[in-house]
Amino acid sequence: MYFIKLLFLLLLLNLSSNVFFQYKEKKTEKVIADQKIDNKTSNTNDFDRAKHFFAIKKWDSTIVYTSKVLQASKKKKTIEYCHYIRGHSFMRKKIFKEAKKEYSFVSEKFPLYYLVLQNLGGISLEQKKIKEAICYFKTLQVHPNYSLVKSSVLHALGLAYFHLSRFDKAETYLLMSYSLQEKEKDTISLISSYTNIANLYYEQYKDSQAIPYFEKAYHLSKKIKSFKFRRKTSLNMSVIEENRKNLTKALIYRKEFEKWNDSLNDQNKIWSIAQVEKKYAVNQKQKQIKLLEVENKVKITQRNGFVISSILLLLLLSTSLYFYYRKNKTNKIILTQKNELDTLNATKDKLLSVISHDLRSSVNAFKQSSSKLLKDIDDNNYEKLPKIARKSIAIASSTSSLLDNILHWATIQNHQLYFSRESVNLFSVMEQIAYNYKPLFEDKNIIFKNTIPKSVFVWADLDSLKITTRNLLDNAIKFSKETGIISVYLYKEEDGFYYFVIEDTGIGMDKETQEALLKEGVLLNKKKNQKGLGTGLGIQLCKSMIKKNKGKFLIESTEGLGTKMIIALPKLVQNG
Known part of the structure; x- marks a missing residue:
């Protein structure tokens, strides 16, 4: 039983860190590489370089060139593609925190948003946040592009439920995924599916069901050039035969495992050298970037100086125009007020003249009426007295109205x-x-x-x-x-x-x-x-x-x- 548990742990540890990312990565990277972004304002060459390095899985270089594009571009479509590429690169480097941060800048309208959901689910699975991962995959199942990643999502859901020890659901999803992968003839995905299905049965002590899947994974791994998968499947078979007390076969598988392990170590050495060369290249690029930044700062300083001088000149010109306008406006107001004052003075003079004339006329009329009244009284001509009296009253009333109007007019003018x-x-x-x-x-x-x-x-x-x-x-x-x-x-x-x-x-x-x-x-x-x-x-x-x-x-x-x-x-x- 110890060997069974050991086998399960080995398989689970070896595969859990890589199995999710067995989705059609080459196709995904080809989709990005084929994108043609109409972006006249951004640095097109930098974006092409970023796509190139993304296609050949040079994640650090991809991150560097997408940073340049993000600094220069203002186009939403280009920016979202860059954030997606950066998120994918950080994910492949297992810097999951940064990957999530980059994916947060991608909107749901982004053409590859279904891959964002898939990758976020995979990151959660890697971080052992199983329920969170299931939530992402369930959301992806209702996405319009779900059919493009169906087999890998079903496989991931099977793994998630396997981690939760919900073996019935895990079996359902893994078998559905396996069925689709066989139709798609996806060899690497099938090896992972065979191995995980075998682990699922082995965990439940269903050896008779588990061992055929281990064997399928082993035989299929011989058809690919991946030392990693050959090494893992050989080790699995070695442990199985050892557990079945078939030590001869176990030893053969163990030697095969060591052979692939040595090949992998040689490959790792080559990889280490490549990493050193890559770091050197990155350092050189960083130096170039710093030099460009210094040049940009000088250009920005010169440009800012020109802008500030232009603004000061514009302010000076605007101030001069403002004061000139104010002076003209003040002069016009003074001229208007002078004209109004002249008109008011003329009106006042004419008003006084006419009022004096009209008052004199009214008073003279009143005197004449009074004289006629006295004469009629002296002549005892009493019949005409009412008519003369009424005329006098009319003259007095008219004069009173004139005086009232003058008084009210003056009151209005003085507010x-x-x-x-x-x-x-x-x-x-x-x-x-x-x-x-x-x-x-x-x-x-x-x-x-x-x-x-x-x-x-x-x-x-x-x-x-x-x-x-x-x-x-x-x-x-x-x-x-x-x-x-x-x-x-x-x-x-x-x-x-x-x-x-x-x-x-x-x-x-x-x-x-x-x-x-x-x-x-x-x-x-x-x-x-x-x-x-x-x-x-x-x-x-x-x-x-x-x-x-x-x-x-x-x-x-x-x-x-x-x-x-x-x-x-x-x-x-x-x-x-």
């Missing part, structure tokens, strides 16, 4: 006007304003109609709304004919606004006058056929008040037919 928006009933406001103008309506026999619905509420500042409607109503009276009609009504509802109109049947105005009144700025020109005040200050004040209330102002008029002053104010916002 001192208190402004608070609230819910306002439009019908009530119009009724209050109309009541104050009742004497003027009666003086000119004007009919006033307020048809705004009592349910209409707008969101506005009450004082500014009164100032606006008072001015517009005052203008409507001023430019209306005797026995005219002034109507206030709701025009429409649209986009959250109430549109209401103050319409008169007065003298109207032409298109040019309408456009002039709607322009920004104070208009000081007399309106056509105007008998009263003509500064245009009232309209400008109305426009400012409506704008502050977030509203709109429009004018529609026809000469000789009357005027419509249209005001749009926001509706009352209902919460909840």
